Amino acid sequence: MTETRKTSPTKDFTDKLFDLCREYQQEIPPHKIAEVLRDYADRLD
Numbered sequence: 001m002t003e004t005r006k007t008s009p010t011k012d013f014t015d016k017l018f019d020l021c022r023e024y025q026q027e028i029p030p031h032k033i034a035e036v037l038r039d040y041a042d043r044l045d
Contacts, residue, residue, distance in 0.1 A: 021033050
């Protein structure tokens with residue numbers, strides 16, 4: 001019998017975010033991606 005594993009929303013989010021960052025890393029320098037993420041984190045506070 002195969003069990004269906006339920007992943008957490010946080011893990012799903014981080015997996016998708018990392019995939020997106022990898023995809024755009026060819027066009028956007030990693031330090032700019034980090035800057036955008038820091039700006040976003042500041043807005044959440």
